[in-house]
Amino acid sequence: MKLVIEKIPDLTALYVNEMRLLLSAEEMIAPKSLSLFETAVDDELKAILNRHWQESERQAGRLRELIARVTSETSPIKCKTVYSLFEEAEDMMQGATQETVRDLALVAVALRIKCYELSFHETVQRIAAALGRGEDAGLLGESLREETVIVQQLTNVADRLSTVLQAVA
């Protein structure tokens, strides 16, 4: 069994650890999204994904500020999961040859990534609240609202594209 090196002894340490992981995720998601999502064909989808990329950058900025309020160790901790999520995204995109189907696959992977980010933000916000860090929780709430809007927009686009594909079938 691998040794436990207790890097996270209390809730504040967990709060910082989670934020540093999430920061890494947001910093990686922005440029990776750009290269994957610039292949989108549907105009509405392109606009949403562009907004998603800009918001990831803004959310990273918020996280840097929040981490700095608690500790001087503000560097991101590499979030390896993001690699897996984008590897999966690339696999799904590779096989999709028809334009609208490809866009639909793009929405599916974007939704998975977005929901992953959303969950991470929820957890961090919950810990901030438990630590009595109301202002931090409020800022994280901003990011959560942005994530929720994009999830809904992506879901609507998926619905529209599915209807298009059904109509031509």
Next chain:
Amino acid sequence: MTVDTIEKLFVEELKDLHSAERQITKTLPKLIEVATSADLKKAFEHHLKETEGQIQRLDKAFGILGTHSKEKTCDGMKGILAEGAEMLHETKPGEIRDVALISAAQRVEHYEMAAYGTVRSYAEHLNQPQIADLLQDTLEEERAADKKLTEISKHLNGKTQRAA
């Protein structure tokens, strides 16, 4: 495989989910073992049974479509579960570890909710109401599991602060 229709995309996503669920059934016994909170252990045990049922629903869906879940690895789930495993090496058994495990488990749930929401929608558009219902049942279980984890996490957060 060339995915040039929504039907093929649907099948690929279902196969991906089947792999995700199988990975979860392999991981949950370990989480049950290392969790400290009795409520958390119970929640993980309950979800293990649910996940076994969710695999059966996916098998039913493949049966209706006349296809099967050929071996496929869900890389996304693999990554998320590995992230959770890291927590076991950075926390001692107790409340903080439990909160960290819940955090990772909820990312699993959200990933699944995204994926099931997607395939449920495809099933509706493909005029497969029986499959849509099966997927909706699973989606509701995942939502309930996520909600339960939030409750337990809030309770544990409170405990850690009272002890601090």
